[in-house]
Amino acid sequence: MVDIIVIGGGHNGLVAAATLARAGRSVVLLEQRDAVGGVCDLLFDGATFSATVGKALGVTADPSPAPLALASNGRRVDLGGVIADPGYAGWRAWLDTVAPALSSQLDAPAPDIRSTAPVWPLARAGLAVRKLGKKDMMELLRSAPSCVDDWLTEHMSDLLLKAALMAPALHGTWMGPRSPTSSAALVLREACRQLDVRPRALAVQLRAACEAAGVKIQTGARVARIRAEDGRVTGVELADGTAIDAPAVLSAVGPKTTLLDLLDPRLVSGKTAHQAEVIRVRGTLAQLRLDVAGIDWPGERLRVVDDPLHLERAFDDVKFRRLPTVPPPLEVSVEGSAVRINCWSAPAELDGGWTEAARAALTGAIFDSLERVVPGVRDAATVTGLLTPADLQEQYGLAGGHPMHGELALDQLGPMRPSMQLARYSTPIPGLWLGCSGVHPGGGISGRPGFLAARAIIGS
Template sequence: MYSRNCSSFLNRFRQKVCHVVQCNASTSIKSSYDALVIGAGHNGLVAAAYLQKAGLDVCVVERRHVIGGAAVTEEIIPGFKFSRASYLLSLFRPQIMTDLELKKYGLKVYLRNPSSYTPLIEPGGLNGKATSLTLGMDEQINQQQIAQFSTKDAKKFVLYEEMLSRFVSCIEPLLDRPPINLPGPSTASWSERRDDLVTSYSFLSMLKKNRKDIPDLYELLMAPAQKVLDKWFESEPLKATLATDSVIGAMLSPYSPGSGYVLLHHVMGELEGVKGAWGYVEGGMGGVSNAIANCAKDHGTTILTDKTVKEIIIDNNQVKGVGLQDGTEIKSKMVLSNATAKVTYLDLVPQECLPTDLRSAVKQIDYKSPVTKINVAVDRIPNFTANPNTTADSVMPHHRSTIHINCEDSLLIHKAFIDAQNGQYSKLPVIEMVIPSSLDPTIAPPGSHVVLLFTQYTPYSLADGRQWDAQTKDEYADLVFDCIERYAPGFTNSVIGRDILTPPDLENILGLTGGNIFHGAMSLDQLYFARPLSDISNYRSPVSGLYLCGSGSHPGGGVMGAPGRLAAEKVLADFKKLRK
């Protein structure tokens, strides 16, 4: 295996990288700041940039040797740059892109078209000859592709997308505003009460404008995604392909109630002004975080790596700063945590500083994760039997899309989910494969490629006392490769090396509690004014000066930046009060 043959070289490589970063991390630390951000994930960096631009003196401390959190690029295998966790961009809020001038600070994105490719093991369709389903931005091509399986579905698909677009127009404005303040007017300032009224009025006005859609919107939010898809379509390759958006990153089946919202969440994006578009960030997803960090630093933010926060210092229910693992104390009037609610309130805040009922509620937050991410370096582009490469090294259009494997039928997804409910990793895992090097030439040597595999379902804890040790991880990765081999023979032999991140790895390495990429399940009981809990849904905490700014807050997960910006707004409002 790669991990055995190249371990000594990799160790020397990592030591070299860590040495360089350690020199970078030696930036002098001041004794106090106006605001301190725990965690240099993209949301924490967004918050820092907004605060620094507004005139606050801000410091960001990151426990790892590299910034980015889950939106990170790492050269795990020499010469190959991996988007180690998150791997696509679309949900990032356009307002933040503009406010922070991210293109000026180095962000470059490659739009994808087509967007989705589902190869079939055996030819099928109406004439028995269809080998795959490819979807993209071209309406006519989409209809031709779908018509291979159902002429009815080809006609209805346009109407389905128009319906989703109307739903997004209703819900999307909520992503850029803080949730309505549930505790009531007595605890909110006049400006916040006014904002609540504006939000309510805007949402109700949008619903009124689309009143005929309200029953269907309600159904999509509440029902299993499969119920909705079955009402619209009859062909399984189409339904299963669309169903993947309802379960990606979630311990749900398309047959689970609430999976419809997850589907809607993943179509709310926009890139380069194109609604619903997804793309690859040049240099990997760390390019997003680096651009935000460049903006923040350009305005004066201090960003420190290799600095682990041991505790949040609190005196008389007021934040005073943080204590680092090395014994350093940094004073700060405001502390923003980009960590999960669990890490923030149960690991970093002293137990006696929070109400017992709040600590109990935080323990009940759902962090279940189905995801194992496998990052692979290969020496040639995969060759799919369904659509063979024209030449050995040719990049075909479908290589640029999200490739869905074991997704010809929705029941395959459901059966994979059932395996995980029984404490087993899926026998036929749902695999989303992307090959960002198909568009981005900066992340792999010429002729070689970076292949990123987002796989489900793998429970955090395995049955029968099995552990996610090296042997189990290799067994699972081999199973995934065997599945790919059925669609793209020769894939396994093309592998140069691989990096396997199970749910415990995602937690231990990236700080994602439970391995959950969204900082908590995106279920209806953990959304909007209930994210992460109703008592702490407005970014503030019971401790004065302590805030959550990560994906565990509204509007939730994905590389959006919105939680960071909205948390920064709360901090700025409170900071103005301190100055009066």
């Protein structure tokens, strides 16, 4: 019998397994796909990873290309170069000031805000923000609930620059630039980015860390259910019927899936089931893959967007569950002839569903958008794949096709991610733990949720 089973070999499952094994636990990691890494597969390099977790596990990082923002009117802004907008430097300087305080909160377990909880962890979190000083604290409290379009307009005037800064922060939210609290998403993203590292081949590095620590990794091993006796976890059963025993299971496959699909409903109280049911997981991501020859690309990483209004109109399409009626904003990665394009205008709950006709229409809309900044690309490209939210759900086990296992929203972050009761990695079912992007501190490839979950188990 092993000490603990980790379900899911995404980067959080790998981080958790390596951390537990390094603390002397015997660990089996079960991944349903043929390779580990989870949705890291789909990311471009340059996504950020917690420096704290990276240091603990020996993950190395190197600089990656900064994106070039391209508008359909021909304007360009190199986000890695000197930014000409006079308001930008002051805005960036303010983020530099608040980033350490915010990041320290993300590196720690979320404070318990239930009425029965000790008050000190919450007070400590409040104190970290208070320590920023009156001016910066007030700016943080004022900006976070606001619309990101309004907030950036206070600081800068370049429409393309504003759109290029806010676009990635809106990923995984259900918000446009004019939605209240969209500023909070940008503050958090930018604060983390400044303190994180940018690893290449993250899954390869994490797999090596697991193996060095003695984790037994099984791929092609889909967990069909988490077993329990007398209300306590006793192991798992795989889809092929194999049973594996362990007194503890850490699930890194999403709280909704774990509590509603992998557990016997009789083990889950009505209250816990309700908390899982109401987690919002409306995915909006599609990825188009191309093989392209004979195109002179303007850069290796492109952000194709016109201005904040363009992003708002694209969000209208998502909100009304329809195919793009405006050329969708895009993110493009060019690696030789292999081109990957992320489009966040693909609602999981598309009216009529993701039929072949809908897939063809989305592909056409992505080409229309790309042609405006890279003419000739349609004729030079062969489509090698398209993943819609429906495919992400089926192939990666993502509830709602949502790559962060839960929308990023103020009521689904920190001590409320995924719910007040489940935010500190343990669950009401003894022996069952949660450790994926669906728990604090949430999405991104930070590795923090897996790391903090493992530390909670070690300290239990």
